[in-house]
Amino acid sequence: MMDVRYKRDLNSNYMIMTDAEKREEIYEDRMITENRIYGFLPCVEQKKEKQTEYFYEITGRQSMELLYERRKVSYEQLVELLKDLLQILNASEEYLLNADHFVLLPEYLYLDTRTERLYVCYYPGYEKKIRESFLDLAEYLMGKLDKSDRKGIEFGYDLYQCALEPNFSLMEILKSHTEMENPEKNEETALPVVEAVEPVTGTQTLSSGKKSVQEEILEKTGSWKNFFHKKKKQPVETYVAEADQIKSGSVLFLREQGNTGETTFLREEKHYGLLLKSKNPDYPDLKMEGTSFLIGKRKESVDGWVPAPTVSRIHARIIKEEGCYLLEDLNSTNGTRAGQHQLNPYELFPLDNGMRVAFAGAEYEAYL
Template sequence: MFQAQFESKLNQSNLHIYLDKPYEEDYQIPMLQKNPIVGILPVKGAALDGRSKYTYQTKGFQTMAVIYEKKPIQQQEIQLLVMELLQIIEKLENYMLNPNCLILDPEYIFLNEKQWYFCYLPGWDGKLSQSFHQLTEYFVRTLDYGDTNGIVLAYELHKATLQENYNLEEIMKQYEAHEEERKRTMEEWREEQRQNRNRLMFGEKAEGVQMRIAEDYGNVFRLTEEEEQYDPEDTKGYYEVEEGMQEIREEGGTWKSWRKAAKRLKRNRWGSWNDFILEGDEDSDSM
């Protein structure tokens, strides 16, 4: 393990990390200095009292731990971090640097505007796959549970990284392909809803709406603002429901539809989520 200390001066902020091993100069720090990588904090190494000392210029950036102590993390932020991390890993390997030397502790991951920054610690015997899995646990703990897309991404990452020798790049490719397909299907469903509302307003018979999104893709979907505000009662002045006409809205409204979809999430293609509990489940189950 290592010890860390933050230092702030008049116009400079640094992070010092100490390893309990003698400092050895090798190609790693000179390689980083000659080939700066976007997303890797500038670092210098030195010997101190028989130990190794590494100093990083943090430039006043905020740590992930500080940022999400005040607010929950969103799907876009998780996805941005993972994609930037993958790019950094690829560049490190191109320069014959070891990605296992990356520190993925939220206390030492920094954000500046929309760019994440990581510490590269030469001589550290970390394991990237284990470190990233622990980071996904942090995602799950700090989620915005109103962000259904964030729930899906965080739990899929956490579930997938339980596997031994997982491939993070492949996991993200599968997730992105899955999301694109879900979005296309959701757009089709919204268009069907819009067309059926128009038919009902003019007294025409509505076509069947296939609520297939959650079943086909195992994903929670978020209703649009238009869907949330729509009320069938608003159209009573325009038409009368004829016998045999299909109802678009099920009894129970928007919240009931969301809860059904969210419950499907527990048994999606990534496995059963027995620990995923919706607020109010206990009350509704007892009714």
């Protein structure tokens, strides 16, 4: 298990990964610290008496896990993410870096908060086959797809199905979908020419002899892995409700009532347990609902909207654990303060009744 912590200094935020023991410098250390490689999180290495630490700068970036906590992924966003990843993999080949050291976990993948360009953590102490890492990432993204976006569902289906094949090539699947969209511009397709994962001998695509994507969706039960296993057909409502739960923290689910076959929608009771009273009349008060509450200025991505220019798009979060409210800074640009304490990124800090809280320059008072 990786030892990960976060730190804020005067101008920057860092994600720090630590090797359990000090080791001799290797080729990969020099490559990632002495070069600015496309799509790599900038890295600085510090060797201590008994261990090696890697400082990855994450200033102005947000983790994929947090960015998509309240959002769905569209077809266009999925394609752009994969194009970025392909360019990153190609860049790593130019520096002769082992792709098995990419950490493709959503909590360690970062996106620029303005452009949503992808940045990846390359950690020499991480060992997992790139194909396995990509398959896990593809499954995560499948669970985040907008189910009203037919093109996105179709592409996600094809991507995951092809990723299961031993000769999968990310370049080939991106190229095939681009060609289907723009058949007259095949020669102008702007895709890197170096294969990203493994040499390809063929790409499996949907054919007219197979069931449609919508028919396949109706057969899905359980996780996305089971999506590709033949199951007894279920109502489409079952698919939607199950898909909403996959790694998304959804509270909506279905329950069969006896033998009647009736479906009941259940939702956790909502109640206000915390009020953040704004000290500025231009900003609304924030009323926390449930056990997790995102705060920021990107209205569609958060629960508590703070329209202040100094506040980050996804700035902070409050979680409720065993009756205690914990404030967490989410790698914001201008920081979060509770009382007199300046939080480090992802540090959890307990809130007290009457405590002053500041998200950058937006000040509130907490009432529990």
